[in-house]
Amino acid sequence: MRERQQLDDSINGIKYLTQTLEDSIELIAMGEEEGDKSIIADAEEAIRALKTDIAKRQIDMLLSGEADPNDTYVEVHAGAGGTESQDWASMLLRMYTRWAEKSGRKVELLEIHDGEEAGIKSATLLIKGHNSYGMMKTESGVHRLVRISPYDSNARRHTSFSSIWVYPVIDDNIEVDVTEADVRIDTYRASGAGGQHVNTTDSAVRITHIKTGIVVQCQSERSQHKNRATAWSMLRARLYEEELKKREEATNAMTASKTDIGWGHQIRSYVLQPYQLVKDLRTGVESTNPQEVLDGAVTPFMEASLAHRISGSDVVVEDID
Template sequence: MDSDFWSDNRKAQAVMQQLNALREEVTTWESIATQLQDLLALAQLLEEEPDEDMQAEVVQSIPPIEEQIEKLQFALMLSGEHDERDAIVSIHAGSGGVDAQDWAEILLRMYLRWAEQHHFKTEIYDYSEGEEAGLKSATVEIRGRYAYGYMRSEAGTHRLIRLSPFDAAHRRHTSFAKVEVIPDVEDSIEITIRPEDIEVDTYRSTGAGGQHVNKTDSAVRMRHLPSGIVVTCQNERSQIQNREVAMKILRAKLFELEQKKREEETARLKGEHVQADFGNQIRSVTVHPYSIVKDHRTNFETGNTEGYLSGDVDPFIHAYLQDKAGGVDATEQA
């Protein structure tokens, strides 16, 4: 009701988004409480006047409510500063040649399917095709409440072991891909970027084809000279739109860099050893000579590689968050 509330439109919209999210959360809990009260009242009536059909209806109503409560309880673990925000996910092919580029594309497809299952919106900002197959790198934004809270468990190096479809001798190959996950913090922090610290190149879009490719130099490559960070965007039709998106991603990456510096300095002052996580595989997918997906941080594993690669990533996300929260051991959960 403050008369100056809408004077800063961006800030006001951020507050309204937070308000709507909180209202939705409270409404959900109140709805569950009402359903449980109604079921309890029905159960009391059935004790006095048994009715098999109504009893079956009550019993069938319980599992969906239990599942909803379980999801809400799990969401309580997503209490990080930026967990509620959208996620910017970058995937880079690592060592392994064509197999690694194919593996990177498999991961992109897996996360897009996971996002779709959670009713999150996705937008691919950059896609660099592989020379023979797959992709060299791709950047996608996943939009939805807690998108970053879920996806931060996926940051790191992922390994694939399989019989290579690109090897004429059909030998077993090991390939790697790196996943980077950062929150979209554009509206929550102030990152000063001086114009003289930015070097911008434009080029013709080289996406997967069709509507994603145009005949003008609308794609943007932006380099931040002090940090060496490079971001690209070729999704939008206009160069101006691509510049705006590239700047948003750059701000997020600079924020992440600053956060890492602070964490490393804190660890140094505490006398702890800081180990770079680049190249340390967090998860391995093996499809030959046996089928298994294993997370090396939590020891959670599954033999359903097909389901995992089709987007069933939640068990690994849950195990990671429970492990971080000091919950049940992931091996017991498995």
């Protein structure tokens, strides 16, 4: 029923746009015949309003992948650099949490490893909402921060790196064949906040897929059984995402516009000093308001990278402010 409703909304939206445009063109023609400028002005205003509506619907055209409508997992990993990178990882975790909340999505923190002094070493989010994976999928990669370090007594400028990994929650429409013989399962005590019971029992679960080396872990629940079930879901999602990546690489092997995903490939820079700028290195889209971006205003970057990924062509550089 949910899929049917989405299809109905899409079809009815196209019908509305088409009918409004045809009616407006007829009104303009009638206004010209009768010499009535008010009719022409009203019709032109309706056409201008269509442009705004089309821009909102355009993103739906970019989200046509098999898993795009699904919920998504988002992993954040601090790079080399100790406290600086760990603090940057916590800033990214906050940025994507804010983005999800502002866009009406639900967020669950499944796993987190705190840094020694500040920030985090790693964390895993579950973001729930229609098209969550589709919107987030181009965020995978390395994110670079340049700023005056709050942890440097000499107030020197530092460059930090953290990576984001995005993969979809697998629903019943997608089959991923994996058995217990293919994995190694470890249990351990959860770290960080969570109460006495969580921290004193082996409730956290780590699953390693032996063939690929993929590792997932969950410690969000007090029950080891619930954490195990969530970890299995995460593993199936990671294996599916790996297969999607292989398909995309095979499809784009002959094109220069291929988007590499993984550690070592910088996709976006966030510069706080000596000037203020966030720039996506794949599309050229910029913002001169880094604080707004770090507060969750990431959608323009996502939409531009989706368009670039699908079209395989350069996107016009624009300042999203």
